[in-house]
Amino acid sequence: MSDRETIMTDTKTIQQQDHAHYLHPFTDHQALGRKGARVMVRGEGIYLWDSEGNKILDGMSGLWCVAVGYGRTSISKAVYEQMETLPFYNSFFNTTNVPAVRLAARLSQLAPEGFNHVFFTGSGSEANDTNVRMVRRYWDLMGFKERHVIISRHNSYHGSTMAGASLGGMSGMHEQGGLPIPGIVHIGQPNYYDDGVGLTPDEFGLRAASWLEAKILEVGPDKVAAFIGEPVQGAGGVIIPPDSYWPEIRRICDKYGILLIADEVITGFGRLGRWFASEPYKPDLITFAKGVTSGYVPLGGVLVGSRVADVLIGQGGDFNHGFTYSGHPVACAAALENLRIIEDEGLVERVANDTGPYLKHAFGALADHALVGTAETCGFVAGLNLVKRKAENVHYQVRFDPALGVGMLCRAHMFNTGIIMRAVGDRMIIAPPLVMTHAQIDEMVALIRRALDLTLEEVRGRGWL
Secondary structure (H helix, E strand, O other): OOHHHHHOOOHHHHHHHHHHHOOOOOOOHHHHHHHOOOOEEEEEEOEEEEOOOOEEEEOOHHHHOOOOOEOOHHHHHHHHHHHHHOOOOOOOOOOOOHHHHHHHHHHHHHOOOOEEEEEEEOOHHHHHHHHHHHHHHHHHHOOOOOOOEEEEEOOOOOOOOHHHHHHOOOHHHHOOOOOOOOOEEEEOOOOHHHHOOOOOHHHHHHHHHHHHHHHHHHHOOOOEEEEEEOOOEOOOOOEOOOOOHHHHHHHHHHHHOOEEEEEOOOOOOOOOOOOOOOHHHOOOEEEEOHHHOOOOOOOEEEEEEHHHHHHHHHHOOOOOOOOOOOOOHHHHHHHHHHHHHHHHOOHHHHHHHOHHHHHHHHHHHHHHOOOEEEEEEEOOEEEEEEOOEOOOOHHHOEOOOHHHOHHHHHHHHHHHHOEEOEEEOOEEEEOOOOOOOHHHHHHHHHHHHHHHHHHHHHHHHOOOO
16 A cells, blocks of 8 residues: 555544644644644654655654654564553652663763763653752752752743743743743843854854853852753754853853753754763753653653762752652653664764764755855754845845744745744754664755745745845
């Protein structure tokens, strides 16, 4: 049977039931109801099929997470065998389970030096909530009960729970629900494209890092507990900081003794060519999720460095925090098999030394397109800016009026062309599965170029150029 015959379903019925009953995340439900949701029914390798039989290259790894691709039978088998053995038990009441212990030990081996403890959650949002509780408990135990303020960045994303959304710097989220909660403040993001006029990238990196020191002094060093940041901002638009940025952030944190939290929900497990991208600047806590199971089963957590763990364990008594599904045995079994695949197939090394550089060359070539102002990559994430008029100096490129929604037009052409690429304003971003070959990278870039051509044609037709 053909792919179309094997995956056909009653799309209209599913769409009607979806609109009647399913509240989606980050969605205008009236608008979705008018057009109907796209119904995904199957995945294999780097490809998805929808209910109409359309084959689509998944340039976003699901949602930054399907690192090893779809259809990995060995992960399914590991999940099934664990469900048959012990489908669930909690980690309260002085109890543990074998997959959770083995995964904690494995993650401690893969993590940077000094990370010997893991706190498991069900998601990255829960993990960042845990960070808030953990750093405040740390400072309480250290005798500094006023050090509860956490500094984050505008346009960052750290989840959508109350604490996660507060840590994040998304204005649209803060407008709903009275966020951020008290004790969380924000500084500017290291976006050279937007804010680096008149500076070299390294000069701008130092300036952006200096905003942290300014905020510490404004709040009061005796009140600041931690700084949190993504090594590369993901949902904010694949914002890649200059090389000078993170070393200076580390220096400032050391100067004032504050904890440094690296949110690696997106960047961990090989996406930037290291198991953990933050290793060079020695964070104190590392948030993880997504790629730990390649999204097959929900799982998140915090890697806890010795500075924090030694205090929590040595001085803390009960840490009154946790979740029913902390260390869920099925999720941990999926993670163990997923990590085995990543390691056995050398995906981290491939991204660092082979496919990452190949993607950089292939994706970078899109900068010659009439609509593309810049095309940047870092490991296996990439982003390009759609512009009205190009210029050699990126700060003099003419941008489209944001109200026109050119990025969303482009995203629609991407889907219809057979490639999933996300729009963040007029910045188009990808985070493809780590298993991609050179030929598949070429295929992906060709599809992107075709969609850009169609977008250019539509923009011209609308008189926007």
